Amino acid sequence: MDNEKIRQEIQQLRRELQRHNDLYYRHASPVISDQEYDALERRLRELEHAHPELAADDSPTARVGADSDSRFPSLPHSRPMLSLANSYDPQEVEAFVERVRRDLGEEEVVFTVEPKIDGVALAVRYRNGMLDVALTRGDGRNGDVITDNVRTLKQVPERLGDRWRDAFGPSAPDTFEVRGEVYLGLKRFAQLNRMRAAEGLEPLANPRNATAGTLKTLDVGEVARRGLSAFFYQLFPLDEGAEDPDSHREEMRIIAGLGLPANPFLRVATDAAGIMAHLRKLQEMRDDLDYQIDGGVIKVDLRRQQELLGATAKAPRWGLAFKYPAAEAVTRLLDITLQVGRTGVITPVAELEPVLLAGTTVSRATLHNWDEMQRKDIRVGDTVVVVKGGDIIPKILRVLPENRTGDEQPLPPPTQCPVCGKPVRSDPDQVAIRCVNPFCPAVLAGRLRHFAGRDAADIEGLGGKWVEMFLDKGLVRAADDLFGLTREQLAVLPGWGEKSADRLLASIARAGRRPWSARIFSLGIPQVGVTTARTLARHYDSIDALMRATVDELAELPDIGPIVAEAITGQMANPDFRAFIENLKRSGYFHEKEELEALAGAAEDGPFAGKTVVLTGTLESMPRNRAKALIEAGGGKVTGSVSKSTDLVVAGAKAGSKLAKARELGVPVVDEEAFLTMTGQKDVADGPA
Numbered sequence: 001m002d003n004e005k006i007r008q009e010i011q012q013l014r015r016e017l018q019r020h021n022d023l024y025y026r027h028a029s030p031v032i033s034d035q036e037y038d039a040l041e042r043r044l045r046e047l048e049h050a051h052p053e054l055a056a057d058d059s060p061t062a063r064v065g066a067d068s069d070s071r072f073p074s075l076p077h078s079r080p081m082l083s084l085a086n087s088y089d090p091q092e093v094e095a096f097v098e099r100v101r102r103d104l105g106e107e108e109v110v111f112t113v114e115p116k117i118d119g120v121a122l123a124v125r126y127r128n129g130m131l132d133v134a135l136t137r138g139d140g141r142n143g144d145v146i147t148d149n150v151r152t153l154k155q156v157p158e159r160l161g162d163r164w165r166d167a168f169g170p171s172a173p174d175t176f177e178v179r180g181e182v183y184l185g186l187k188r189f190a191q192l193n194r195m196r197a198a199e200g201l202e203p204l205a206n207p208r209n210a211t212a213g214t215l216k217t218l219d220v221g222e223v224a225r226r227g228l229s230a231f232f233y234q235l236f237p238l239d240e241g242a243e244d245p246d247s248h249r250e251e252m253r254i255i256a257g258l259g260l261p262a263n264p265f266l267r268v269a270t271d272a273a274g275i276m277a278h279l280r281k282l283q284e285m286r287d288d289l290d291y292q293i294d295g296g297v298i299k300v301d302l303r304r305q306q307e308l309l310g311a312t313a314k315a316p317r318w319g320l321a322f323k324y325p326a327a328e329a330v331t332r333l334l335d336i337t338l339q340v341g342r343t344g345v346i347t348p349v350a351e352l353e354p355v356l357l358a359g360t361t362v363s364r365a366t367l368h369n370w371d372e373m374q375r376k377d378i379r380v381g382d383t384v385v386v387v388k389g390g391d392i393i394p395k396i397l398r399v400l401p402e403n404r405t406g407d408e409q410p411l412p413p414p415t416q417c418p419v420c421g422k423p424v425r426s427d428p429d430q431v432a433i434r435c436v437n438p439f440c441p442a443v444l445a446g447r448l449r450h451f452a453g454r455d456a457a458d459i460e461g462l463g464g465k466w467v468e469m470f471l472d473k474g475l476v477r478a479a480d481d482l483f484g485l486t487r488e489q490l491a492v493l494p495g496w497g498e499k500s501a502d503r504l505l506a507s508i509a510r511a512g513r514r515p516w517s518a519r520i521f522s523l524g525i526p527q528v529g530v531t532t533a534r535t536l537a538r539h540y541d542s543i544d545a546l547m548r549a550t551v552d553e554l555a556e557l558p559d560i561g562p563i564v565a566e567a568i569t570g571q572m573a574n575p576d577f578r579a580f581i582e583n584l585k586r587s588g589y590f591h592e593k594e595e596l597e598a599l600a601g602a603a604e605d606g607p608f609a610g611k612t613v614v615l616t617g618t619l620e621s622m623p624r625n626r627a628k629a630l631i632e633a634g635g636g637k638v639t640g641s642v643s644k645s646t647d648l649v650v651a652g653a654k655a656g657s658k659l660a661k662a663r664e665l666g667v668p669v670v671d672e673e674a675f676l677t678m679t680g681q682k683d684v685a686d687g688p689a
């Protein structure tokens, strides 16, 4: 391969991995399996290794994926929160053991083996035996503050009581941090979905995504109701000069002694064969556990040796995640049904004979498109192998042609929309078949759902089956009709009353106050996802300005290429879409100038977006009115006294009663240094690796 080709492949891989990181960490909705992700990452690593001149600091191989979310304040981690190197191959376990021995220059190394919990990483700090702050991984350097949500977890005690000194012994540190994984138990997950079905709500797709979503919920009561669980596997003191536990086994002993959940499976081995035996045992136990694991974690036990081995920017050299291949099951493909999405794309869906796969029953799998179906030669009646890569929607890996009887039927691509019956069009470059009828009920429902979604206009009460009912009854056809709904119309609907009507109307009325970027996203412009909508919001200060944008101008913006630019201008030129926008303008959903918001310090993306903040004590680096201005520029509001509705307290030196009140109410508190970091006045200092 010539150099230019390699450069292109590297760039392509980086872009693709970045996109999958975003889907996984930010949107909790991965579209490929871990195994597929790891294969892409491995390929990129190989290319970068062979061509060091093409390496880059911001490559996904050098960075931990980010789950940062602007709705939560963020704080620097006490030490970077890294990831682990992955492997699927026993030979790599052997290579790992050899490398560790060689790097340490010691033959005698004790390794531990424990489950790799498929959940969401969490760091919790305790101060004087009391829960102080809880952070997500964020980008590995700064995490989002989710203390209030974590306080609702039954297994994460607010107060450690006597156990605290007992567990540590005489040298108990005043402050320490534990890290682990939050998850949703499988039984609890199934129970929640039964309750959701009874309420007409969409089911939660899988436990890991549900956990990520729950931790980022703004409604603390809802977090408590979900019933999350946790396992901790790391502990270190934060007191200056205090020493870390001597070994991983010791830290696990302290964690359990503190009354924090520690996984009971912790084995030791001194060679690769011993490690593999434990990993196999763990794999056998996998289906009997009440939580999902995606592999085992191998660690060097002694802290002294861990320190000698050190870490790369992304992962410690003392650990390795051995991942189990995606779970597979064999079943029969009973039928193929067609789903029509909001853009009109028709997706074939496999209806399967229900089969147990990695702890859940699978009865449907996506077939993506006809290209894919033809490539795999999938026919109705086939015996198929289904896989679930960790936590994504199951899919068909391959058919078993040896089981064919001759009666199996391939499904030809449709010529008519299965919902409205109008002729379809195939989209050669996107391998998609599309219903182009703008009034197709499936398309209308999809668009309305998109408009009402959490990242868009966030209209609660319009989820699940209600959209179809509204369309059926002719109450609405598109989102602009929502603004004309009345209490009288709604209150008489089956299952509705005045209360639910008022709730929906209030939620619709609030839509006009959603961040400018969320309102752009809500329009469902082809190719415009959350990230592109943010870019557009930063560069255009009103809907009129956006409607006037040209292809050349748009293509200049970061992350927008000619294809996306043309999709945007194409949509804007559509007369039906223009009429829709005019209606939304009349309803007050768009304002004369959104720039107020866009310019007043990027309120929506700011570190204090939507937060009520209290300043207390003396700040050393700036007068109080400057601190106030910084908070307001970051989208926050400053008030004088601490109450339950305070979101954050910034405590300077000699902070007194307000700080005490904040602690009592469990309001997150940051010190001056953290405040400077949040406001971008100071670079984040690197912690020890």
Ligand code: IVH
Binding pocket: 081, 082, 083, 084, 114, 115, 116, 117, 118, 119, 120, 121, 180, 181, 233, 297, 315, 316, 319, 321
């Ligand atoms: S130790 C420096 N132990 O898997 C990171 N991690 O893919 C040390 N995880 O970032 C982490 N179970 O979020 C460790 N028993 C376990 C784990 C575990 C799950 C997660 C963790 C980590 C990720 C790496």
